[in-house]
Amino acid sequence: MILCGKYSGPCLHFASSxxxxxxxxxxxxxxxxxxxxxxxxxxxxxxVSEN
Known part of the structure; x- marks a missing residue:
């Protein structure tokens, strides 16, 4: 999974998003x-998260 916007807004999506x-x-x-x-x-x- 890719964690985007961790420091400027929550947004958790798969890399294909x-x-x-x-x-x-x-x-x-x-x-x-x-x-x-x-x-x-x-x-x-x-x-990048390995989870």
């Missing part, structure tokens, strides 16, 4: 202006 992909794009754009976010997520701006 279109909405999650949109969130990934938004998080990446946001991370460009918030460098500190990089320590919370991967290059897609989302946190």
């Amino acid at each position: 279109h909405f999650c992909k949109v969130q990934e794009t938004l998080k990446l754009a946001w991370r460009i202006s918030q460098v500190s976010f990089s320590m919370y997520g991967n290059e897609d701006g989302c946190i």
Whole structure:
């Protein structure tokens, strides 16, 4: 599963979710202006969960 929006709004979706992909794009754009976010997520701006 991919956890998107953990720090800017709840959003839990499977990786195949279109909405999650949109969130990934938004998080990446946001991370460009918030460098500190990089320590919370991967290059897609989302946190990958093994659960």
